[in-house]
Amino acid sequence: MSAQPLAQNPERLTRAHVVPFAVFMCFMIVNQLVDGFIKWDHPDAPWWRQDPSQFVYPAQTLITLGFIIYFWRSYTLNVSLKWALIGVVFGIVGIGFWLLPTYLYDAWGLTGKTEGWMNLLGITERKDGFNPNIFENPLAYWTSLLLRFLRAAVVVALVEEIFWRGFIMRFVCDWEGEYWKQPFGRPHWLSYLIVTGLFIAAHGKVDYAAAFIYGSLTYLLCIWSKSLAACIIMHGVANFLMGLYIMKTGNYGLW
Numbered sequence: 001m002s003a004q005p006l007a008q009n010p011e012r013l014t015r016a017h018v019v020p021f022a023v024f025m026c027f028m029i030v031n032q033l034v035d036g037f038i039k040w041d042h043p044d045a046p047w048w049r050q051d052p053s054q055f056v057y058p059a060q061t062l063i064t065l066g067f068i069i070y071f072w073r074s075y076t077l078n079v080s081l082k083w084a085l086i087g088v089v090f091g092i093v094g095i096g097f098w099l100l101p102t103y104l105y106d107a108w109g110l111t112g113k114t115e116g117w118m119n120l121l122g123i124t125e126r127k128d129g130f131n132p133n134i135f136e137n138p139l140a141y142w143t144s145l146l147l148r149f150l151r152a153a154v155v156v157a158l159v160e161e162i163f164w165r166g167f168i169m170r171f172v173c174d175w176e177g178e179y180w181k182q183p184f185g186r187p188h189w190l191s192y193l194i195v196t197g198l199f200i201a202a203h204g205k206v207d208y209a210a211a212f213i214y215g216s217l218t219y220l221l222c223i224w225s226k227s228l229a230a231c232i233i234m235h236g237v238a239n240f241l242m243g244l245y246i247m248k249t250g251n252y253g254l255w
Contacts, residue, residue, distance in 0.1 A: 008074055010180045016074035017167035020067040020159045027060035047134050054134065054144060061151040068158050075162060076184065077229035087221065087230035091237030094217045098210040099242065102126050102251050122206045126253030148255070149243050157235035160199075165222050165231050168195050185226040192219050214238070 031053050040049040048055055101122035105114070114124040132144040169191045170182040196215040203211045222231050246254050 016071035021163035031056040058147045078227040079229040083225040083227040083230035087233035091234040094214045095238035097213045126251040129252035130255040131252045153240040161231040187223040
């Protein structure tokens with residue numbers, strides 16, 4: 001497949017690349033609002049009040065996935081075995097950098113929150129986050145966990161790469177013209193600075209350093225491979241491995 005988008009109405013192409021991301025981000029706002037209104041941090045509280053994200057995230061996952069499926073024909077993935085395998089390697093390397101600060105925190109036997117350069121680099125406690133152990137029922141536990149992996153390794157990988165790499169990288173190169181005529185993966189200093197900067201800003205301060213490295217690696221893969229599929233695979237592999245690490249170590253704050 002060509003790295004150029006399919007011959008479609010530019011407005012539909014824009015909607016296809018922006019709407020799923022917008023829907024996903026709206027649910028992040030909803031999660032914060034719901035958390036503020038109904039969360040009750042008490043052992044006697046029902047699960048949906050202890051952690052409202054346990055029902056907001058599944059809804060976010062399924063609805064966003066529905067939009068991606070609806071717009072699927074508008075995405076030019078440029079799939080190849082070579083770049084898929086290279087995407088796997090990039091995902092392993094990228095998530096290695098992302099998890100290194102948490103690994104060092106545990107390896108050094110640190111406790112509590114850190115300050116200064118350690119906190120700046122993400123070497124801090126990451127225990128508080130999305131935890132499926134809130135459920136005692138095995139079916140509820142596995143449903144929560146599987147939906148969490150679906151969200152991280154599939155939906156997030158698709159929606160972010162479609163938006164950041166598929167749309168924003170083109171848009172910033174020619175926002176006053178026909179940006180859909182920009183080839184996918186065109187190298188440009190402005191697209192690197194803006195896309196990587198926005199990717200960093202979309203994460204918490206504790207992840208800024210890791211997001212800079214990971215975002216830079218993804219940008220390199222994008223301009224090297226000219227393959228949206230390779231970027232999605234990189235992201236999916238990275239998030240899947242992070243999920244395995246979280247479940248093994250209990251660092252749920254990485255979610």
